[in-house]
Amino acid sequence: MSGELTPSFSPADIEAPLYKKWVAAGYFKADASSTKPAFTIVIPPPNVTGSLHIGHALDHTLQDTLVRMKRMKGFEALWLPGMDHAGIATQNVVEKQLAADGLTRHDMGREAFIKKVWEWKSESGGAILDQMRRLGDSVDWSREAFTMDAGLSTAVLTIFKKLYDQGLIYRAERIINWCPRCLTALSDIEVDHQEDAGEFVQVRYGDGDVQITVATTRAETMLGDGAVAVHPDDVRYKDLVGKLVLLPLANRYIPIIADELVDPEFGTGAVKVTAAHDPNDFEMAVRHNIPFVVIMNEHGVMEGSDTRFDGMDRFVARTAVVEALRAEGRIMDEKRPYIHAVGHCSRCETTIEPRLSKQWFVKVAPLAKAAGEAVRDGRVRIEPEELAPRYFDWIDTMHDWCISRQLWWGHRIPVWYGPNDEVVVVGPGERAPEGFIQDPDVLDTWFSSALWPFSTLGWPVQSDDLKKFYPTSVLVTGYDILFFWVARMMMFGLFAMDGVQPFHTIALHGLVRDQYGKKMSKSKGNTVDPIEFMDTYGADALRFTLARGANPGKDQALAQDWIGGSRNFATKLWNATRFAMMNGATTKGDLPALDSLNAIDRWILSRLSQLISEVDVLLESFEFARACELIYHFAWDDLCDWYLELSKESLASGKSTDTKRVLGFVLDQLFRLLHPVMPFITETMWIALTENESLVIADWPVSNTEHIDKKAEKLVTELQEIITQVRRFRNDQGIKTSQKIPARFIAPDYIHDYVGAMAFVLRLELGEITPSAHCEIARVKVEFDLTHSIDVMAERARLEKDLSTAKKDKQTAEIKLANAGFMANAPEAVVIEIRERLAKTSAEIDRINAQLDNLTRI
RNA sequence: GGGUGCUUAGCUCAGUGGUAGAGCGUCUCGUUUACACCGAGAAUGUCGGGGGUUCGAAACCCUCAGCGCCCA
Numbered sequence A: 001m002s003g004e005l006t007p008s009f010s011p012a013d014i015e016a017p018l019y020k021k022w023v024a025a026g027y028f029k030a031d032a033s034s035t036k037p038a039f040t041i042v043i044p045p046p047n048v049t050g051s052l053h054i055g056h057a058l059d060h061t062l063q064d065t066l067v068r069m070k071r072m073k074g075f076e077a078l079w080l081p082g083m084d085h086a087g088i089a090t091q092n093v094v095e096k097q098l099a100a101d102g103l104t105r106h107d108m109g110r111e112a113f114i115k116k117v118w119e120w121k122s123e124s125g126g127a128i129l130d131q132m133r134r135l136g137d138s139v140d141w142s143r144e145a146f147t148m149d150a151g152l153s154t155a156v157l158t159i160f161k162k163l164y165d166q167g168l169i170y171r172a173e174r175i176i177n178w179c180p181r182c183l184t185a186l187s188d189i190e191v192d193h194q195e196d197a198g199e200f201v202q203v204r205y206g207d208g209d210v211q212i213t214v215a216t217t218r219a220e221t222m223l224g225d226g227a228v229a230v231h232p233d234d235v236r237y238k239d240l241v242g243k244l245v246l247l248p249l250a251n252r253y254i255p256i257i258a259d260e261l262v263d264p265e266f267g268t269g270a271v272k273v274t275a276a277h278d279p280n281d282f283e284m285a286v287r288h289n290i291p292f293v294v295i296m297n298e299h300g301v302m303e304g305s306d307t308r309f310d311g312m313d314r315f316v317a318r319t320a321v322v323e324a325l326r327a328e329g330r331i332m333d334e335k336r337p338y339i340h341a342v343g344h345c346s347r348c349e350t351t352i353e354p355r356l357s358k359q360w361f362v363k364v365a366p367l368a369k370a371a372g373e374a375v376r377d378g379r380v381r382i383e384p385e386e387l388a389p390r391y392f393d394w395i396d397t398m399h400d401w402c403i404s405r406q407l408w409w410g411h412r413i414p415v416w417y418g419p420n421d422e423v424v425v426v427g428p429g430e431r432a433p434e435g436f437i438q439d440p441d442v443l444d445t446w447f448s449s450a451l452w453p454f455s456t457l458g459w460p461v462q463s464d465d466l467k468k469f470y471p472t473s474v475l476v477t478g479y480d481i482l483f484f485w486v487a488r489m490m491m492f493g494l495f496a497m498d499g500v501q502p503f504h505t506i507a508l509h510g511l512v513r514d515q516y517g518k519k520m521s522k523s524k525g526n527t528v529d530p531i532e533f534m535d536t537y538g539a540d541a542l543r544f545t546l547a548r549g550a551n552p553g554k555d556q557a558l559a560q561d562w563i564g565g566s567r568n569f570a571t572k573l574w575n576a577t578r579f580a581m582m583n584g585a586t587t588k589g590d591l592p593a594l595d596s597l598n599a600i601d602r603w604i605l606s607r608l609s610q611l612i613s614e615v616d617v618l619l620e621s622f623e624f625a626r627a628c629e630l631i632y633h634f635a636w637d638d639l640c641d642w643y644l645e646l647s648k649e650s651l652a653s654g655k656s657t658d659t660k661r662v663l664g665f666v667l668d669q670l671f672r673l674l675h676p677v678m679p680f681i682t683e684t685m686w687i688a689l690t691e692n693e694s695l696v697i698a699d700w701p702v703s704n705t706e707h708i709d710k711k712a713e714k715l716v717t718e719l720q721e722i723i724t725q726v727r728r729f730r731n732d733q734g735i736k737t738s739q740k741i742p743a744r745f746i747a748p749d750y751i752h753d754y755v756g757a758m759a760f761v762l763r764l765e766l767g768e769i770t771p772s773a774h775c776e777i778a779r780v781k782v783e784f785d786l787t788h789s790i791d792v793m794a795e796r797a798r799l800e801k802d803l804s805t806a807k808k809d810k811q812t813a814e815i816k817l818a819n820a821g822f823m824a825n826a827p828e829a830v831v832i833e834i835r836e837r838l839a840k841t842s843a844e845i846d847r848i849n850a851q852l853d854n855l856t857r858i
Numbered sequence B: 001g002g003g004u005g006c007u008u009a010g011c012u013c014a015g016u017g018g019u020a021g022a023g024c025g026u027c028u029c030g031u032u033u034a035c036a037c038c039g040a041g042a043a044u045g046u047c048g049g050g051g052g053u054u055c056g057a058a059a060c061c062c063u064c065a066g067c068g069c070c071c072a
Helices: A011-025 A054-072 A087-100 A110-124 A127-135 A150-165 A219-224 A279-288 A314-327 A365-376 A385-395 A445-449 A464-469 A479-496 A530-537 A539-548 A560-582 A599-620 A624-653 A657-674 A679-690 A710-732 A755-762 A792-818 A820-825 A828-857
Strands: A038-042 A076-080 A169-179 A184-186 A191-207 A210-216 A227-230 A244-247 A252-258 A270-273 A331-345 A353-362 A381-383 A415-417 A423-425 A472-478 A503-509 A741-746 A764-766 A773-777 A780-784
Touching: A011 A127, A011 A530, A011 A539, A011 A679, A038 A054, A038 A464, A054 A076, A054 A127, A054 A472, A054 A503, A054 A530, A054 A539, A054 A599, A076 A464, A087 A110, A127 A530, A127 A539, A150 A169, A150 A423, A150 A445, A150 A479, A169 A279, A184 A353, A191 A219, A191 A314, A210 A219, A210 A227, A210 A244, A210 A270, A219 A314, A227 A279, A252 A270, A252 A279, A270 A279, A314 A331, A365 A385, A365 A479, A381 A385, A385 A479, A445 A479, A472 A479, A479 A503, A530 A539, A530 A560, A539 A560, A539 A624, A539 A679, A560 A624, A560 A657, A560 A679, A599 A624, A599 A657, A599 A710, A624 A657, A624 A710, A624 A755, A657 A679, A710 A755, A710 A773, A710 A780, A710 A792, A741 A755, A755 A764, A773 A828, A792 A820, A792 A828
Parallel strands: A038 A076, A227 A252, A381 A503, A472 A503, A741 A764
Antiparallel strands: A038 A472, A169 A184, A169 A353, A191 A210, A191 A244, A191 A331, A227 A270, A244 A252, A415 A423, A741 A780, A773 A780
8 A cells, every 4th residue: 555654663564575575576586688787796605504693684784785776776786695505514413413313424324414414404404594585685586506506516526627637636645623523624714723721841851861851732742752853053952953862651762853943932942743743843744754653543532652641532641641751750840821822623612633634635826826916906806905915914825725524514525546546536427437436525615615606607607697797796795704715716716717806896894793892702692683683673773773883894883772773763764754745745746946946945955966976985885884874864864853844834834835846856865775775664665655666676866966056055054053043042041842932033035935944943933022032143133022031041151152162263263374384385275264264253252242241231 | 923903972983184073871851733763952072192294183104002803
């Protein structure tokens, strides 16, 4: 039912039906055969296990804002949704379910387990998709993608083979990050470094002439030591280098070597070399031909040390080893707790164990170089640019990427091994030779997400989608996954697409923090639920709050009160629109000629025109916060507090049909401008007002420079000053709002047309009066006939306050103008401005003094 | 250790050379024919400290202090 709005705004009643309508109408569906220019965003794929958290809500709000704006601007806008298979996370979820029945994945076997995961996905996966509908995401559901889909899997095989053939994928035995709980290798970025309270002990090795004390935080690994290393220039140990020293407990002799890697300042300047259990030690061991002694199994349990510690958990062994060493009098010093950074599995928080193991790696140097260049030469822009150094810092020093995972859920590595150690990479559509066995591992989840901007568009098939929508326009994401994801997409995108970058712009936003600016975390209990917020305040209020807080690359604090404030804004708009419609606001017919309009109408059109051009520029440059701020103040201050108030008299008297048309126009344009951020409420109000089909497919407003009217703006500013002055007077005098005061205006001609409007706002009764008090600004005087005598004290206080302000302003102006340097160097316009300020404040001071004189006479 | 950002009103934050701003909170008054999820008015700041550049600095430079994030 158009043409009417319910007396109160109820988000819950309008949101779901509107979303259904939009999807049914196909507004979000992009057409690859369209002749319109393309605008593409691929969604950062949420985990299939995930649900919508407040960070998604922010990320999606910003993307939806851009996509909706571009759609209105006439672009063929595609926002492509989808999900990530999230290898470890998903496997953990399903394994946990199995564990409830006392089963492990090994009990089921690989094939059955994977089937189980797919079942889980179809039953419980993707909860986030419905939550995205709540938020109003204008994604093209017909193109929904999943990283394990057939098409995307083909993309994975294709690029794996291409990388392998060019020597960019290799298999090697290296020290990798190992999670003893997930039982898989992890890449560097899947490891979180936390400050842990550990221990730092100094252990004396050797006896008699050959003794040396080493420092360690992982005493148990000494059982696997292959050497002791010192810095080559360290005079303390010069004589010991080359000698063999007794390794306690293990009762082996190991060499003392010299290597540049050792920091002579750290600890005793001598370090133990445990080649199989530490990446730095590994490097040294390779250089010095030190044997790799593996003393721990995949579960982090001691094994193979041939000591009594075998069979102990690594942490139990740590204590036991230290005690055993102490018993031998070999502990020279110990610090406990010793706070140092320790790696933890980002999925399960288990302490990472560096482990010697054979894994597949991507050789990143050439790929990273291209990814760096694409940003350096300007093909890809990072917004805000302050974050670019962080990108370079990472990409210029990136280590080779360990891509194999000892999991079952994911893209299985397409490498087959023959009976005589032959290695064959099997591309899409190819078959492995008879008798070959496939590598059991799967690829890191980020391997497939790195292909997202083109695998979702059909690659490796040269599809219409790929031709139309690649490269994508902008990637909107939090700076926290710049390394995880963005850098990898850059590397693979440039490689797979023959140097064509995956996106033109990387627009980074910050993180949502709690109301005190603290990081949200489950352990702190300060997380918030966007769904609850939408239930309470509506999706528009949540979206507006997030967009209003989104300064490029900056974190934002969020509190429930902020969202309440946005809900209030929505209510305000709703009520203003109801009021406008009750008073006949219309969008029918042409806008009246400018010269036939009164100054108030011309003023709001002028303000609107500036708003449109400013908001447009701001949204195009990802300045969501500033754009929202401008809209908020235009709507609340200019439109509601001033334009509607100043128009009430003419609307009530029915004398102006022009105002009804202008009001309709302003609302129409405002709704268009605000629609990308608050789609639901604007759509509802706009349809009621215009009786048109949908704002989603309406045109984006264009600023009309002819509407800019400085004269009208100056006049209305003057009206605002008078009105504020009179309000202060009434307030200070304690005159009730409801009490009408007989009054008259003494003002120049150009004000006369607006005296009625002002009197209405100020509740003044115009007529011939005997004045007993007055207010005055610049060229306008308002005289009142007060039935009771005025509060002289209050009036004196008010005037004296104004006087002191004016005097201070005058003084600053005088000082400037008396400054020879200022007069000589300041630009002409600034000098004129200061002169005008001086004149204005001088007149102000005279006027106030006269009023104060008058007051003493009363 | 390397990189990077921040320090402005009680709180959270805008503000890149010309009289210090917003939201929320606070105080006073008020139901006037859209709205109390409201209106009107008010208070609140040596813009972290110290130097410098400039006619003029919250902003540019140097320096000190504190906080944060990323990486090692």
